[in-house]
Amino acid sequence: MVGTAELKFEAEDAAEITVSGAWNLRERNRSPTDCVAKISSKKSMASVKVRAVNLEAWDSSLVSFLVGIVEVCKAQNSSLDFDGIPAGALKLVDLAETSKAADVQISEKRSKNPLALLIGYLVAAFANSKNFIEFLGETCSAVAAFFKRRVRIRAQEFLVILQDVGVRALPIVALISFLVGLIIAFISILELAQFGASIYVADLVGISMMREMGCIMTGVIMSGRTGAAFAATIGTMVVNDEVDALQTTGFSSVNFLILPRIFALALMMPLLCMFSAFIGIFGGLCAAVIRTDLSITQYCMQTANAVFVNDFLVGIAKGTFFGMLIAIIGCLKGLKCGRSAEDVGLATTAAVVTSITAIIVADAAFAVIFASIGV
Amino acid sequence: MDSKISVKNLDMAYGGYVVMEGISFDVQRGEVFLIIGRSGCGKSTLLKYLLGLKHAGNGKIFYDGVDANELINGDDFYGRKIGVLYQGGALWSSMTLAENVALPLETYTDLSSREIKELVDLKLALVGLKNFEDFYPAQISGGMKKRAGLARAMALDPEILFFDEPSAGLDPVSARRLDDLILELKDGLGITIIAVTHELASIFAIGTRAMYLDVETKTATAIGAPKELLASSRDKNVVAFLSRGTKTPALTSEERRMLLNNPTEFD
Numbered sequence: 101m102v103g104t105a106e107l108k109f110e111a112e113d114a115a116e117i118t119v120s121g122a123w124n125l126r127e128r129n130r131s132p133t134d135c136v137a138k139i140s141s142k143k144s145m146a147s148v149k150v151r152a153v154n155l156e157a158w159d160s161s162l163v164s165f166l167v168g169i170v171e172v173c174k175a176q177n178s179s180l181d182f183d184g185i186p187a188g189a190l191k192l193v194d195l196a197e198t199s200k201a202a203d204v205q206i207s208e209k210r211s212k213n214p215l216a217l218l219i220g221y222l223v224a225a226f227a228n229s230k231n232f233i234e235f236l237g238e239t240c241s242a243v244a245a246f247f248k249r250r251v252r253i254r255a256q257e258f259l260v261i262l263q264d265v266g267v268r269a270l271p272i273v274a275l276i277s278f279l280v281g282l283i284i285a286f287i288s289i290l291e292l293a294q295f296g297a298s299i300y301v302a303d304l305v306g307i308s309m310m311r312e313m314g315c316i317m318t319g320v321i322m323s324g325r326t327g328a329a330f331a332a333t334i335g336t337m338v339v340n341d342e343v344d345a346l347q348t349t350g351f352s353s354v355n356f357l358i359l360p361r362i363f364a365l366a367l368m369m370p371l372l373c374m375f376s377a378f379i380g381i382f383g384g385l386c387a388a389v390i391r392t393d394l395s396i397t398q399y400c401m402q403t404a405n406a407v408f409v410n411d412f413l414v415g416i417a418k419g420t421f422f423g424m425l426i427a428i429i430g431c432l433k434g435l436k437c438g439r440s441a442e443d444v445g446l447a448t449t450a451a452v453v454t455s456i457t458a459i460i461v462a463d464a465a466f467a468v469i470f471a472s473i474g475v
Numbered sequence: 476m477d478s479k480i481s482v483k484n485l486d487m488a489y490g491g492y493v494v495m496e497g498i499s500f501d502v503q504r505g506e507v508f509l510i511i512g513r514s515g516c517g518k519s520t521l522l523k524y525l526l527g528l529k530h531a532g533n534g535k536i537f538y539d540g541v542d543a544n545e546l547i548n549g550d551d552f553y554g555r556k557i558g559v560l561y562q563g564g565a566l567w568s569s570m571t572l573a574e575n576v577a578l579p580l581e582t583y584t585d586l587s588s589r590e591i592k593e594l595v596d597l598k599l600a601l602v603g604l605k606n607f608e609d610f611y612p613a614q615i616s617g618g619m620k621k622r623a624g625l626a627r628a629m630a631l632d633p634e635i636l637f638f639d640e641p642s643a644g645l646d647p648v649s650a651r652r653l654d655d656l657i658l659e660l661k662d663g664l665g666i667t668i669i670a671v672t673h674e675l676a677s678i679f680a681i682g683t684r685a686m687y688l689d690v691e692t693k694t695a696t697a698i699g700a701p702k703e704l705l706a707s708s709r710d711k712n713v714v715a716f717l718s719r720g721t722k723t724p725a726l727t728s729e730e731r732r733m734l735l736n737n738p739t740e741f742d
């Protein structure tokens with residue numbers, strides 16, 4: 101028989117609840133919450149009695165039911181008697197009640213006032229950017245110290261990171277760039293063919309891959325791949341006290357964790373961007389050869405005529421900058437990570453979103469700057 | 476004045492959330508000073524302040540009579556003056572145990588790599604981890620991580636060692652061995668030791684003096700030798716904490732079964 105609770109009103113303000121059967125978490129006990137609702141719906145309640153009749157078995161489903169009754173009796177200011185309820189269950193009810201009473205509020209109350217919320221957000225945003233600028237300052241001075249040879253970074257660590265952000269990223273960068281080149285070419289062929297100018301597809305693909313798409317696509321890939329990994333690694337180190345341990349052993353976390361990562365990305369990103377640009381051009385070539393009557397030689401000649409050294413340099417400069425951006429954001433989000441596993445997830449997400457946004461914004465800024473100085 | 480560390484009127488808080496207020500105490504050279512209290516009362520937080528990982532807004536901390544704020548920016552404080560064993564060991568996960576212990580030595584001494592290797596072997600042997608030099612932290616158990624963390628904390632023979640719950644999570648034998656090791660460090664090398672601990676057995680075995688942090692009042696309510704605190708403290712929380720083993724009845728088998736979600740048969 102499943103556990104049941106029956107409520108009887110002996111008088112207008114006196115209730116008796118009979119619990120019986122086998123109370124089992126895994127079975128559906130018969131609507132025990134009903135009792136609580138009915139009692140609390142009464143205007144006043146003087147006494148409640150809970151009796152066990154033929155109670156065959158019990159587990160925490162009974163305890164949780166009884167806790168509900170205790171609460172509602174407290175709210176109604178009524179007396180409560182137990183009759184025949186197992187002592188063990190009552191002890192657990194007591195335990196639950198006392199620890200509820202001792203419940204402390206840890207987090208500060210959030211105000212619902214929209215103005216207060218807005219101010220809160222602004223303060224948080226300000227603190228965030230202050231964090232970022234402080235961190236940037238520390239990083240710059242660490243870089244300076246490195247070049248003055250006052251700081252060394254661990255070669256082994258650096259090489260491992262270098263391998264991870266470099267060689268290991270090649271396949272995914274190649275795949276994405278090839279497809280992007282292909283797509284650009286396909287779309288532009290459709291339009292250009294109407295004017296008999298299909299040959300210019302080489303210019304379009306070459307310049308856009310070299311100056312823009314190579315850097316942006318690599319930046320996005322590396323944000324998701326490497327920026328996230330930096331944030332997760334460093335965040336986990338924070339959770340495990342490893343970052344504190346660095347500091348109390350006298351190592352600066354900036355020198356130890358951040359510098360190798362920034363150097364690795366600043367070194368590898370321009371190479372990856374150029375790699376991406378060439379693969380993209382190759383993608384464009386494939387599309388052009390398939391969809392138009394251009395020959396491979398024609399396409400290559402046209403690309404060589406269209407793309408200048410300055411396009412190449414622009415790509416290199418942007419790649420380096422984006423690389424540093426991704427590394428700094430990933431590391432900062434990791435270092436500012438909270439102390440739980442969930443916080444690591446949040447830090448990782450924040451790293452990806454922030455660095456992708458930062459890359460696009462920076463790219464827009466570069467576009468304006470380069471256009472105005474005419475490179 | 477021979478106090479190694481002296482804390483005056485320290486307030487501890489995370490943002491607006493106050494953890495403890497007005498903490499003052501002195502730690503004598505060569506003693507084992509215990510910070511005790513129920514979990515969540517702020518023991519680890521107090522360590523963070525002592526270690527300079529959090530900066531004291533109100534209150535001052537002195538090491539050998541020098542303000543900690545000045546020391547922390549100097550060169551010799553971390554590594555040389557203090558060593559720390561964290562709750563989970565906090566080994567650097569990208570390095571082997573040997574590299575973990577060697578790193579402070581490589582950074583702060585001019586020893587040859589052969590001398591460093593000998594020292595690393597010695598320290599790891601002291602904590603019973605001979606032959607585990609080339610293991611990574613992820614490859615060893617929690618207790619071993621703690622011991623390796625201790626080897627790292629001792630790498631540069633610091634003057635003060637901090638322990639955060641050294642015996643938590645260890646089996647009883649390892650826990651007693653760690654206690655013995657702590658006493659040896661104190662008696663043999665004259666190291667001052669500050670430890671956070673829950674374990675009654677450890678408290679009475681190793682503690683020269685203990686300080687009880689009370690969650691309810693958010694202050695330190697008692698300082699003294701553990702046995703004296705148990706015998707004569709007037710604070711009922713302190714006495715309850717120290718006699719916990721005997722006063723609180725254990726759960727009955729019925730309650731235990733219930734907690735495991737097995738319905739109990741009744742008649």
Ligand SMILES: Nc1ncnc2c1ncn2[C@@H]1O[C@H](COP(=O)(O)OP(=O)(O)O)[C@@H](O)[C@H]1O
Nearest residue numbers: 206439489494513514515516517518519520521
């Ligand atoms: N990083 C943190 N941010 C906010 N509150 C914290 C943080 N760390 C600990 N606390 C709070 O401070 C109190 C003391 O924590 P802690 O010092 O870790 O306790 P314990 O004595 O168990 O070591 C706890 O109530 C905890 O919730």
Ligand SMILES: [Mg+2]
Nearest residue numbers: 518519562639
């Ligand atoms: Mg703790």
